[in-house]
Amino acid sequence: MLDTLKATTLPSTEVTGLPTPMLSAHDVCVSYSGKQALFDVSLDIPQNEVTALIGPSGCGKSTFLRCINRMNDVIDGCVTSGTILMDGRNILEPSEDVVQLRQKVGMVFQKPNPFPKSIFENIAYGPRIHGLANDKTELDGIVEVSLERAGLWKEVKDRLNQPGTGLSGGQQQRLCIARAIAVSPDVVLMDEPCSALDPIATARIEELIDELREKFTIVIVTHSMQQAARVSTQTAFFHMGYVVEVGATEKIFTNPEDPRTNGYITGRFG
Amino acid sequence: MAADSHIVKSYTAELDQLTTMIAEMGGLAEAAVADATLALRRRDSDLAQRVIEGDRKIDALEAQVASNVVRMLALRQPMATDLRTIVAALKIAGDLERAGDYAKNIAKRSLILNQSPVTGPISAIANLSQMVAAMLHEVLDAYVAGDADVAERVRDRDEDIDAAHTSLFRELLTYMMEDPRTITACTHMVFIAKNLERVGDHATNIAENLVYQVRGEHLIDRHVVPGERNEL
Numbered sequence: 001m002l003d004t005l006k007a008t009t010l011p012s013t014e015v016t017g018l019p020t021p022m023l024s025a026h027d028v029c030v031s032y033s034g035k036q037a038l039f040d041v042s043l044d045i046p047q048n049e050v051t052a053l054i055g056p057s058g059c060g061k062s063t064f065l066r067c068i069n070r071m072n073d074v075i076d077g078c079v080t081s082g083t084i085l086m087d088g089r090n091i092l093e094p095s096e097d098v099v100q101l102r103q104k105v106g107m108v109f110q111k112p113n114p115f116p117k118s119i120f121e122n123i124a125y126g127p128r129i130h131g132l133a134n135d136k137t138e139l140d141g142i143v144e145v146s147l148e149r150a151g152l153w154k155e156v157k158d159r160l161n162q163p164g165t166g167l168s169g170g171q172q173q174r175l176c177i178a179r180a181i182a183v184s185p186d187v188v189l190m191d192e193p194c195s196a197l198d199p200i201a202t203a204r205i206e207e208l209i210d211e212l213r214e215k216f217t218i219v220i221v222t223h224s225m226q227q228a229a230r231v232s233t234q235t236a237f238f239h240m241g242y243v244v245e246v247g248a249t250e251k252i253f254t255n256p257e258d259p260r261t262n263g264y265i266t267g268r269f270g
Numbered sequence: 271m272a273a274d275s276h277i278v279k280s281y282t283a284e285l286d287q288l289t290t291m292i293a294e295m296g297g298l299a300e301a302a303v304a305d306a307t308l309a310l311r312r313r314d315s316d317l318a319q320r321v322i323e324g325d326r327k328i329d330a331l332e333a334q335v336a337s338n339v340v341r342m343l344a345l346r347q348p349m350a351t352d353l354r355t356i357v358a359a360l361k362i363a364g365d366l367e368r369a370g371d372y373a374k375n376i377a378k379r380s381l382i383l384n385q386s387p388v389t390g391p392i393s394a395i396a397n398l399s400q401m402v403a404a405m406l407h408e409v410l411d412a413y414v415a416g417d418a419d420v421a422e423r424v425r426d427r428d429e430d431i432d433a434a435h436t437s438l439f440r441e442l443l444t445y446m447m448e449d450p451r452t453i454t455a456c457t458h459m460v461f462i463a464k465n466l467e468r469v470g471d472h473a474t475n476i477a478e479n480l481v482y483q484v485r486g487e488h489l490i491d492r493h494v495v496p497g498e499r500n501e502l
């Protein structure tokens with residue numbers, strides 16, 4: 001099997017003494033129609049922590065995020081190499097079951113994108129196609145728990161049959177988070193989840209992220225340095241397709257090693 | 271500042287202004303220490319009076335630094351080197367303000383001493399004062415140049431100042447034991463010496479803050495806990 005093969009290439013956590021990374025990227029390269037967008041990205045994503053990806057526009061943050069749930073597969077001319085290990089398996093392997101992977105790795109996008117269906121159906125859809133509920137009662141339970149965890153249950157419990165698109169932007173984003181966690185993923189990817197939200201809705205999402213990390217491993221792309229500083233424990237700075245620096249968030253924002261990191265986060269030219 | 275410019279130019283201008291204000295405060299504090307001692311040595315009460323009045327300018331500058339820092343923290347949300355520069359500026363302004371207060375206290379005591387005949391180790395006090403003013407001067411040069419290596423060397427000189435202070439204190443004790451009529455004057459001088467030694471401590475703090483600003487590392491502070499070492 002693949003996992004026994006890959007297990008030997010894994011840096012043993014017993015040797016390093018570090019907590020087991022949920023995801024471990026090694027030398028990930030991505031190019032779009034021959035134009036390289038990511039260069040040898042190696043990055044560990046620690047379990048039950050929030051990792052923030054920061055960097056200037058076009059540096060490859062979304063590209064890296066899309067590697068983790070293989071969303072790049074659907075882009076014509078996109079070629080990926082390297083490994084991303086999860087549970088000892090290389091999820092970039094073409095033979096990996098992408099549907100199964102996407103159950104384990106959920107994603108929340110910049111613009112809230114509820115399906116044009118009821119609030120209930122938005123959440124129930126994933127568990128249903130992945131066969132996570134045996135009957136209607138179980139499905140109802142999953143919907144309630146997911147909305148509860150996303151901090152939306154109280155606001156929508158009396159109108160589950162109304163369209164998800166009728167909610168406010170902040171509520172829609174929490175609906176999308178509820179949808180992402182409804183299939184019990186291990187990892188939740190968020191690509192600028194608050195950029196369309198006001199400060200109050202943003203604060204609620206940030207509070208939610210803080211609660212969700214108990215159950216999930218979170219990777220968030222954000223253009224707000226303050227947001228990265230507030231929500232994450234680890235921060236990776238991407239620049240022109242490279243990971244320039246990765247470290248404890250506190251260190252990155254008070255005393256980064258690389259002048260390019262300092263230049264970027266202080267608002268100077270990198 | 272050594273670092274290159276922000277995309278938002280007014281931000282760089284605000285940081286530069288902070289440095290300028292600190293440099294100005296430093297110049298005033300250093301002059302106040304030197305003048306207060308000179309007023310004592312020359313028995314020049316006018317000069318002492320000017321030092322006392324001049325302290326207001328230092329206080330006003332500190333208040334201005336503090337309000338600029340608060341504004342920058344709120345509006346700029348500084349990060350990394352900028353954050354350290356701004357935090358260090360606030361602390362350094364505080365140290366300079368205290369140094370100014372000590373100079374003012376020396377000036378007040380010299381006004382009193384000028385009313386009685388000359389006694390005591392005035393030249394040893396002048397010597398200590400010179401050491402302290404020089405330390406202040408050099409640490410401020412290092413601040414303007416953003417040079418942590420110089421700051422670290424200046425910081426080490428604090429030991430010399432402590433030693434000079436201790437020996438001055440002993441000398442004052444012998445004066446007092448020999449002639450109890452000098453006790454009042456010598457007690458003022460004990461405080462003057464202590465004030466100078468404290469200014470040296472603040473210069474040390476400034477050096478430590480500068481090292482933090484530049485390198486992001488805290489040097490082990492030798493002076494924060496009062497009573498930890500032999501306080502004279």
Ligand SMILES: Nc1ncnc2c1ncn2[C@@H]1O[C@H](COP(=O)(O)OP(=O)(O)OP(=O)(O)O)[C@@H](O)[C@H]1O
Pocket residue numbers: 032037055056057058059060061062063064075
């Ligand atoms: N679908 C695509 N087809 C071709 N090139 C792409 C595609 N997606 C991204 N790229 C290119 O790959 C590079 C990295 O883009 P990516 O979207 O990952 O950047 P990003 O860091 O997420 O930027 P932003 O902060 O603007 O979202 C860019 O040069 C971009 O033009």
Ligand SMILES: [Mg+2]
Pocket residue numbers: 061062063191221
């Ligand atoms: Mg992006």
